[in-house]
Amino acid sequence: MVLKVLVVDDSSFFRRRVSEIINGDPRLQVIDCAVNGKDAVEKAAKLKPDVITMDIEMPVMDGITAVREIMQSNPTPILMFSSLTHDGAQATLDALDAGALDFLPKKFEDIARNRDEAVALLQQRVNEIARKRAFMRRPAPAARPTTTAPTPTASRAPVRPMTSRASSAPAAPAARPVSSSARFKASGKRYQLVAIGTSTGGPVALQKVLSGLPANFPMPIVLIQHMPSTFTAAFAQRLNGLCKITVKEAQDGDPLQPGTAYLAPGGMQMMIDGRPGAARVKIIDGGDRMNYKPCVDVTFGSAAKVYNDKVLSMVLTGMGADGRDGARLLKQQGSTVWAQDEESCVVYGMPQAVAKAGISTEDLPLDRITERIFVELNLV
Structure with a gap:
């Protein structure tokens, strides 16, 4: 057709x-x-x-x-x-x-x-x-009660939250669906870093996930969103106004602090250097041979070297397969990899690549990822 x-x-x-x-x-x-x-x-x-x-x-x-x-x-x-x-x-x-x-x-x-x-x-x-x-x-389904994490009641700036009609109604089931009534259980693993990679549909997805996190979130977060260099500063500023945690465009040498999310600057590559508890952001030139600047694989790969099995990582909506190789390195070190499910993605490319390769342990709907984080980190 x-x-x-x-x-x-x-x-x-x-x-x-x-x-x-x-x-x-x-x-x-x-x-x-x-x-x-x-x-x-x-x-x-x-x-x-x-x-x-x-x-x-x-x-x-x-x-x-x-x-x-x-x-x-x-x-x-x-x-x-x-x-x-x-x-x-x-x-x-x-x-x-x-x-x-x-x-x-x-x-x-x-x-x-x-x-x-x-x-x-x-x-x-x-x-x-x-x-x-x-x-x-399709008409949106009726609201269903769930035991989700608390949603923010106030923001730091008068910015309208981004909402996506593309994630408001169900479509074909994913390979490993999570029902709206499913109760999550913590794996018992201990983490020191959260890493999230995304592309098409990512601005809305990141806002939805991050806006539910508390200001005293216990670890740093690194964000890799495919986005032009002139957009990332504005996007970080907008997220910072919508979220209780601090969100900033990452700069070379930034120390990774709990309760802060570091957005990879467009046109560059963001790596993690140092050791757990004393790690810093390293920003390097994007490189002409890299298809994505920033690249999820680059950041995930460096996180695997520094944090080994202490990373909670997620690959969200996006076109292509960026994040698959980096997620594989994380899994090999013993870290956890989740993927957004098909029905809630704008484009089921990046998460599909991770899921099909057998790298992700769970495929999650966008509106339950924050809840899953709360349970996994014992924040509820």
Whole structure:
């Protein structure tokens, strides 16, 4: 089945360029274009596209407002295009907050080494998020009582929490599902570090997991999110305002402290150096040969060397297989590896790679990961 795509941008040149790339994939077809947010809302309701690509800055109605209205009336997977600036980062995070599933830089040369690579990446992103269309349009299930960890009642800044419609309803069961009524048991292992890797859908997933942790969380957390260099500082700032723990963009030499999450800076690689109890963050050049900057495998691998069997690691939603090799090293040292389950992922790529390789010990729904952390660390 050919997937229908609505392209939204006020630039005729960009509409034509994006349409040509999308139509170059036999699995995709641009069914129409919209010139502003208002036009997009109307055409989304009329044409029922499988995916929408959306600009942020447009006349009449901006892309963020359009995303919010579309998600309220006709929930549809939306891929944002944004500029790689601080303001662009803030706007993109607002768009994810409103319900968009993913984003790409508007300058294609910023996301790939050549045109063919950029074309393939855009086509792949559209195809991946299109899988969520039927899932998003199902009515959300009634709330079910669970013994979850306490949720935060206040934040440090007036920032709206990000929510994802893509994780609000069930889809096909994962290989090892955890029912909503399942009671978790602690493994009895002792940890000194939490490590989380993610990509597409990660900003919403990380906010959901981290916002439930207490300010006195007993160990440091390292976060690896595939994200451009101009976005990570803004993302860390936003998480810091939403969470009780401290969240910061990692800097070279940062000592790993309990109750603090360190977000790997975009365009660089984050490693852990030293010894347990006196470990520090080491930031190095991203390297031209690495596909991901930051790379989950790099951070996980260094964590395995320093902390051996004392790491509680998680691979969340994301495209590709980054994190599989690093997770394997962690498991070989005796550390614990969890994966997000298929039904709650925006893209079941990275977690699937870990699960299929037999590395993860548990596949968990996003809305129960924080609860599982509480039980595993005996915080309840």
